[in-house]
Amino acid sequence: MNNYWQTYGRMTIIGSMLxxxxxxxxxxxxxxxxxxGIPQTALxxxxxxxxxxxxxxxxxxxxxxxxxxxMVARKSGKPLPQLVIDLTGxxxxxxxxxxIFSVVFKKDITGLVATGGxxxxxxxxxxxxxxxxxxxxxxxNIEKPxxxxxxxxxxxxxxxxxxxxxxxxxxxxTLEEEMLIIPNLMxxxxxxVNLAAPDARMKxxxxxxxxxxxSVDSAERILYAxxxxxxxxxxxxxxxxxxxxxxxxxxxxxxxxxxxxxAERVKSDxxxxxNILKCMRDAGITVSFPKTxxxxxxxxxxxxxxxxxxLRLVQxxxxxxxxxxxxxxxxAGMLIERHFTxxxxxxxxxxxxxxxxxxxxxxxxxxxxxxxxxxxxxxxFIATESFGRRALFCCQPQVATVVAETAVLVYEFGRxxxxxxxxxxxxLLDSFAHSLALLAWRExxxxxxxxxxxxxxxxxxxxxxxxxxHAAYRLKASINETTDGLSTVEIHKSH
Numbered sequence: 001m002n003n004y005w006q007t008y009g010r011m012t013i014i015g016s017m018l019x020x021x022x023x024x025x026x027x028x029x030x031x032x033x034x035x036x037g038i039p040q041t042a043l044x045x046x047x048x049x050x051x052x053x054x055x056x057x058x059x060x061x062x063x064x065x066x067x068x069x070x071m072v073a074r075k076s077g078k079p080l081p082q083l084v085i086d087l088t089g090x091x092x093x094x095x096x097x098x099x100i101f102s103v104v105f106k107k108d109i110t111g112l113v114a115t116g117g118x119x120x121x122x123x124x125x126x127x128x129x130x131x132x133x134x135x136x137x138x139x140x141n142i143e144k145p146x147x148x149x150x151x152x153x154x155x156x157x158x159x160x161x162x163x164x165x166x167x168x169x170x171x172x173x174t175l176e177e178e179m180l181i182i183p184n185l186m187x188x189x190x191x192x193v194n195l196a197a198p199d200a201r202m203k204x205x206x207x208x209x210x211x212x213x214x215s216v217d218s219a220e221r222i223l224y225a226x227x228x229x230x231x232x233x234x235x236x237x238x239x240x241x242x243x244x245x246x247x248x249x250x251x252x253x254x255x256x257x258x259x260x261x262x263a264e265r266v267k268s269d270x271x272x273x274x275n276i277l278k279c280m281r282d283a284g285i286t287v288s289f290p291k292t293x294x295x296x297x298x299x300x301x302x303x304x305x306x307x308x309x310x311l312r313l314v315q316x317x318x319x320x321x322x323x324x325x326x327x328x329x330x331x332a333g334m335l336i337e338r339h340f341t342x343x344x345x346x347x348x349x350x351x352x353x354x355x356x357x358x359x360x361x362x363x364x365x366x367x368x369x370x371x372x373x374x375x376x377x378x379x380x381f382i383a384t385e386s387f388g389r390r391a392l393f394c395c396q397p398q399v400a401t402v403v404a405e406t407a408v409l410v411y412e413f414g415r416x417x418x419x420x421x422x423x424x425x426x427x428l429l430d431s432f433a434h435s436l437a438l439l440a441w442r443e444x445x446x447x448x449x450x451x452x453x454x455x456x457x458x459x460x461x462x463x464x465x466x467x468x469x470h471a472a473y474r475l476k477a478s479i480n481e482t483t484d485g486l487s488t489v490e491i492h493k494s495h
Contacts, residue, residue: 018051056096060089136184150196202262206255209288225363226279234260250288282383316384335411340404347398354415356392362408368400395472437461
């Protein structure tokens, strides 16, 4: 109430007095007309005109103070330009005066309106850009197509984070950390893409060219697995891999994915590209070279289709890396190809399937309890990685359930195949036991990245696995002393 009387009190009193004079014209108008000598009709017109002028001033002040500086300013979060407020007040005052002259004094206001129109036109032409920028700023602050902190793209030409919005300009911080100031007048006709609306998600895509000697199914599994295996990237929804067209250099694949926060788009792209290259390198395929160039490089193995070449896969599998070349070829020939669709069960926990599985393409996921048995943990396997070591070498049940997270191609190396390899070359037992010991140490709590294990620890684990393989495959061991005091083990297959 105090604010009202401070703002409108004086004019309210004056308007009330003039209204009282109009209501009691016989009591006041006739004596005043008699005393002043002014005709009563003219006196009543003057009082009515003054009353109308006071009402016009009250309306103008109300619009300026309570609407423009009040409601509009609160909605937009900042005060309107004073020029807009003053011009609005003058417009209301001009309209009120025109009504008073026309209605109260019965005057022809054509000339007044024409003069006012010309004046408004002159002022409008002089202040055209300023007024348009101001009113565009008003609309931006009221409609809020973007807010401070949003990442916007304007006319596919400018892109940056909104730093400040005024009535005349909008400031962006570009991706190059430069300040870009855009007049609001340009924004009135611009196409604005707000990347932060309706939420922070952002769809991204990459294109990769792969040679024709890689089957589409193989490329799809490898790229899809690379997407899911990108550590540190938060994806919303499933990524897609699509062969979009064929060109001279190869097949172009489009990888589409949606990240949870557009602010991490650069980091996400980096991690995903890095993982795609790693998975392609593990699979033995590369981005296609332009066919017009002469590239002097050794012909790579065509292993993108694992059914044509499994030797390279065995060579990259950690368990078999230390074996002789002839044994690697034999193991590769014993692998059994298995195809699983996405979400299909590969093996279940407790299943007595004594086989090792090597992932050729795609991705598999194993779910099991941690070493303390407290919580469930998940582990993903991509190309060249394997699972089921204990089931194969120790003939124990499968320790966890493994499902195909994507369409996956795996190769199974079973108990009968391993028994045949050990019977033909018993000396391979030490190689297998040593590889299993190293893998067990790397997966243990005691392992430290970049630090080699203690020889005694590896020897203890090697002896443990050697004994387990002996027992599982009914191998007899005889220990002979050599001239230097070391022991050699002779392995014989029991019948």
